[in-house]
Amino acid sequence: MRTWLLIDAGNTRIKWALADSAGDAWLAQGAAMHADAADLAVQWSAAFATAQPARVLAANVAGAAVRTRLEQMLAATAPGVAVEWFASSAQRAGLVNGYRNPTQLGCDRFAAAIGARTLVPGCPVIVANCGTATTVDAIDAAGRFIGGMILPGLGLMASSLARNTAQLPQIQPGTLLPSPFGDNTDDAILAGCLSAQAGAIGRAYAGHGAVECLLSGGAAPYIAPLLAQTPGLVLRHVDNIVMKGLHAVVRAEG
Numbered sequence: 001m002r003t004w005l006l007i008d009a010g011n012t013r014i015k016w017a018l019a020d021s022a023g024d025a026w027l028a029q030g031a032a033m034h035a036d037a038a039d040l041a042v043q044w045s046a047a048f049a050t051a052q053p054a055r056v057l058a059a060n061v062a063g064a065a066v067r068t069r070l071e072q073m074l075a076a077t078a079p080g081v082a083v084e085w086f087a088s089s090a091q092r093a094g095l096v097n098g099y100r101n102p103t104q105l106g107c108d109r110f111a112a113a114i115g116a117r118t119l120v121p122g123c124p125v126i127v128a129n130c131g132t133a134t135t136v137d138a139i140d141a142a143g144r145f146i147g148g149m150i151l152p153g154l155g156l157m158a159s160s161l162a163r164n165t166a167q168l169p170q171i172q173p174g175t176l177l178p179s180p181f182g183d184n185t186d187d188a189i190l191a192g193c194l195s196a197q198a199g200a201i202g203r204a205y206a207g208h209g210a211v212e213c214l215l216s217g218g219a220a221p222y223i224a225p226l227l228a229q230t231p232g233l234v235l236r237h238v239d240n241i242v243m244k245g246l247h248a249v250v251r252a253e254g
């Protein structure tokens with residue numbers, strides 16, 4: 001059985017998993033912030049001692065320098081193993097890309113949509129990936145990515161207030177108190193940013209007539225409790241929907 005290394009390089013963190021075609025579970029997984037990217041070589045050396053990947057499929061939205069860095073670390077830890085840089089295209093693994101220019105769609109969003117289609121086949125679904133940016137994307141019952149929303153992620157929303165005002169502090173991430181109205185500055189910022197995130201996702205869900213909302217990304221645990229209060233919204237937290245989509249691609253294509 002072939003083993004694949006799947007990589008999701010976002011703008012904050014690089015996530016990876018080792019997978020095979022036998023099941024949904026990862027054989028190994030890890031992550032590193034960009035500043036600690038060298039840790040990946042250490043993590044991979046340990047993981048590849050038990051299972052050497054036959055193929056690497058990597059989705060990178062973090063730029064050319066990150067791609068070069070990853071190529072160097074892969075050449076050192078898995079010499080000779082081919083690396084495919086996953087890119088958005090008009091159609092792949094049963095998903096049709098409805099972006100006006102299909103290649104303009106972030107490849108992590110394309111992968112996440114493939115993952116969503118795999119988890120919720122034959123139904124309209126919303127996939128929200130709450131990372132550096134928050135993306136909220138709609139897939140229809142026929143398996144067509146019809147489009148989506150891009151907004152600043154939770155961390156970016158909060159830090160932009162701190163950076164561009166005299167009186168607002170940098171808040172720590174957290175979940176909302178029972179009241180949607182903060183009675184102090186930190187809670188008011190948190191209430192505003194979380195409501196903006198959950199509000200956009202809820203609006204997308206209702207507008208699309210989705211049967212389920214898949215929520216993923218580093219900020220998902222903070223947004224989930226508020227989003228779960230949206231009447232009629234069926235919520236499922238998926239640990240890494242981008243990697244689930246990459247796994248679906250390699251399984252479909254062998």
Ligand SMILES: Nc1ncnc2c1ncn2[C@@H]1O[C@H](COP(=O)(O)OP(=O)(O)O)[C@@H](O)[C@H]1O
Pocket residue numbers: 009010011012013014130131132133153154155156173216217218219
């Ligand atoms: N321990 C953590 N490390 C990094 N980001 C975190 C952490 N906990 C929550 N976050 C939030 O998750 C976001 C990063 O999520 P992630 O899905 O890895 O993003 P990306 O795919 O853009 O790299 C941060 O912007 C922050 O809001």
Ligand SMILES: CC(C)(COP(=O)(O)O)[C@@H](O)C(=O)NCCC(=O)O
Pocket residue numbers: 009010011012061104105106107108109131132133134135150153
């Ligand atoms: C929207 C994104 C910045 C999200 O990146 P992330 O938050 O996962 O790091 C990325 O998908 C991207 O650069 N997209 C290209 C533009 C588009 O999708 O239309």
Ligand SMILES: [K+]
Pocket residue numbers: 129130131132133134135217
């Ligand atoms: K994202």
